[in-house]
Amino acid sequence: EVQLVESGGGLVKPGGSLRLSCAASGFTFSLFTMNWVRQAPGKGLEWVSSISSSSTYIYYADSVKGRFTISRDNAKNSLYLQLNSLRAEDTAVFYCAREVGSGNYSRADYWGQGTLVTVSS
């Protein structure tokens, strides 16, 4: 059974940092592109970042570029998101999601339960 379990969320002050983790199991993690998607309270979904299976291709939303860093450790079946210079508008539930399919027909078929990041003084 595919499982994705996020952790690392919490309350942080503006300008602070957090590192989110996503532990994957039930599939060969090293073969899949992975994504982070966030959702501010009461708002819609926002794609944040993606990383290819061997970390060759990395992409970010403009809203987080230069502040967030995605990475993965295939030996540990884990995905990470380093959040720096956090702002109040970064407050959200962060989901990790597995991506399947080739090229433009890719889609996120499995999602974790999410971890809440709250940025407040």
Place this chain on the structure above:
Amino acid sequence: DIQMTQSPSSLSASVGDRVTITCRASQSISTYLNWFQQKPGKAPKLLIYAASNLQSGVPSRFSGSGSGTDFTLTISSLQPEDFATYYCQQSYNTPRTFGQGTKVEIK
């Protein structure tokens, strides 16, 4: 960035109704369009990929159509468990933008 616009933003419907949700892209995205369902407090769930392909395990009352800039998600006979928010997402390029969501409520 490609803008995705869903309509309506919300709708009220009864069990058994046929429901259609529309998603429009700001430029042509061929059939690179996915649909998700999200219930309160839960992660999104993939329903449809590549505009019209039903994800494994998703009931056949869900269907998708469209290409280019205009897409639809149809629920042929609304069931109690279908009351949720629905999102489209383009996979044509990054950023992988989502529509703003359509909340389907009980009439």
